[in-house]
Amino acid sequence: MSAVLNDGCLIHHSVCILGLMNHDMYVCSACGAGYPLDSLAFRCSCGGLLETADFKPVFPPAGSYKNERSVFRYAQAMPPFAGMERAWADAWKRVSMGEGLTPLVPLSSEYSRAFVKVEYASPTLSFKDRGAAVLVAAALAAGARHLIQDSSGNAGAAVAAYAARAGLTCDVYVPAGTSPHKVAQIEAYGARAVLVPGTREDTAAAALEAATAGAAQGSVFYASHVYNPLFYQGTKTYVYELWEALDGSLPDTLYLPLGNGTLVLGAYYAIQDLASLGLIDRYPKVIAVQAEGCAPVQLAFHNGADRVEPVANTGTAAEGIAIAAPMRGSQVLEALRRLGGEVVTAPEAGLTNARHRVAACGFHIETTSAATFAAFFERAALGMDEGLVVLPLCGSGLKSSLR
Ligand SMILES: Cc1ncc(COP(=O)(O)O)c(C=O)c1O
Ligand SMILES: [Zn+2]
Known part of the structure; x- marks a missing residue:
């Protein structure tokens, strides 16, 4: 069952930086020190991980942003692009290749309430x-x-x-x-x-x-997708897009792959934004999927731990989620618990079959992406009704080995 929102159940940041370039854009999660964005810092001098400072997002897109056909459609909801100096807008206009805004289509007639988001339709063939x-x-x-x-x-x-x-x-x-x-x-x-x-x-x-x-x-x-918190400002657009595509609502269940957690954390921040803007009244159920051979977050989640201890990777074909020591593990645990989510493992023996089943629906995905579907097929076979479900086609099948 999805968790119901209430005050105080969301992670709050502590510093307001709306629109001011000289204010600190990053805040150390360990000691609270602030860093301007143009410092090129990737972590605090104390060794702590940096987070983006608090920010009031503008969403849904307003004005000319409504016509933007890339993730920067949501630039008004992303520090540091909203309300910033010209150089920042110039930078995204130069860099963007129309990423995001991916199709949302039914998986197959067999699963009438399961939809896939075609993430490999982005320029480099993955959600990254x-x-x-x-x-x-x-x-x-x-x-x-x-x-x-x-x-x-x-x-x-x-x-x-x-x-x-x-x-x-x-x-x-x-x-x-x-x-x-x-x-x-x-x-x-x-x-x-x-x-x-x-x-x-x-x-x-x-x-x-x-x-x-x-x-x-x-x-x-x-440019680390693990150290640098701006990466999550990009991945959160996955959920913003769902909200727009579903006419102002979110699916009942979101299946998400989980290695370092860039999509899980991005989704969490977007859900947090939508809740703080009063645009949703309950959380979707988030099912985070790890590989059977490398599942440190699943282990910590089920043990009720606050920290993720490294595990030995005993081998998995899902190379993209084989992260034995996820650096933002505590944050991922906290986010999933606050959402009322779950962490499950995908059966290793089911990866190839899941990949073929998804291909039979017309979608050629890489083995890592098949892990999410292996978990979904397993739960569906048990008769679990998860309502309207969305699964991402995270990476193209052209990326992994031939069979
Ligand atoms: C295809 C694919 N799916 C899922 C993931 C998992 O993303 P994350 O490690 O950010 O959780 C990756 C990461 O590389 C990936 O390449
Ligand atoms: Zn610090």
Whole structure:
């Protein structure tokens, strides 16, 4: 059952920065220190993660934004773009490639109340374009010249594409075992793909080292979808779009993939925005899906823990959600609990079958995206009625290996 809204059940930020460039745009979640956006900081000097400062969103889009055909349709709801200096608007206009505003279509006649959102219809064939467009536009406006990114492949490809469009150089760190299609895509945009042996966490450590060294040079920006909170300003547009497409309401149930949680957190922030604006009166049920072989958040959620302890990745074909030590794990737990959500695991043995079943409906998705459907099919087979359900087609099947 969906949680019902009440005062005090949402996470609130503490600083108001509406429209003022000189105010702090980022706030440290550990010590509360403020940072201006053009500092290119990717974390606080105390080591804490940065959050965007409090902001009153304008939603639904007003004025000329109503005609904008990209995620920047919601720029008035995104710090730092709303009410900012000209350079910021110029930056997103230069960088945007019409990402987002993806189709919402029925999955098949068999599942009459399940809809898919075709996220691979974005320019680099995954939902990561939503966050990358926002992040790279901000980097450009803040004066960055060189970007560093680390990812399981899709966020790296997205940042590489937007960096190319912005005229910025880019190094993308990926695990050595990443799908060759994703590596080729990153290189096609002119970025340098740095293949790191070992785990996804080893890749993150290598990128962090490079970003820390680069920060001393002044024009290097760590375009991390995990460290940089602006990424979530992009992913939250997924839920804004649903609200518009469903004529001012949200689905009963949202299935979302969960690795680091960029879509889960984005969805949470959007739901929080809609609630604070009085545009919804109950939360959708959020079902976050992890891979059976790498499910640290699911473990913590079910143990009632506040922190996510790292697990050993015992192997999964869903490479995009194989995050053994999610850095924003506590935030993801808190968001899911406040929404009255759930974390489930997708059966590893069901991934290929789910991918084929979705393809039989006309949608060719990558194996990571199939995990969300494997969980959905399993629960539907148990006869669970979850009302109007939306699942994202997060990444194109062209991105993963052939079979
Ligand atoms: C296709 C696909 N789906 C889902 C995810 C999960 O996103 P997150 O790690 O932000 O939770 C990713 C991440 O790379 C992905 O590439
Ligand atoms: Zn701090």
